[in-house]
Amino acid sequence: MLRTIMIGNYSMVQGRYVKTLSDGRIVVRVGHRLHIGWPVTGDMAA
Numbered sequence: 001m002l003r004t005i006m007i008g009n010y011s012m013v014q015g016r017y018v019k020t021l022s023d024g025r026i027v028v029r030v031g032h033r034l035h036i037g038w039p040v041t042g043d044m045a046a
């Protein structure tokens with residue numbers, strides 16, 4: 001499943017969902033790289 005995360009104030013990354021961390025952040029994979037950030041919700045996209 002594709003997920004979008006925020007990594008900083010202005011950067012978003014979209015990739016394949018890997019796992020959810022204990023603090024609520026999620027890990028996504030883009031190619032061979034793993035990115036950690038806060039999930040983007042419908043409220044943020046509007």
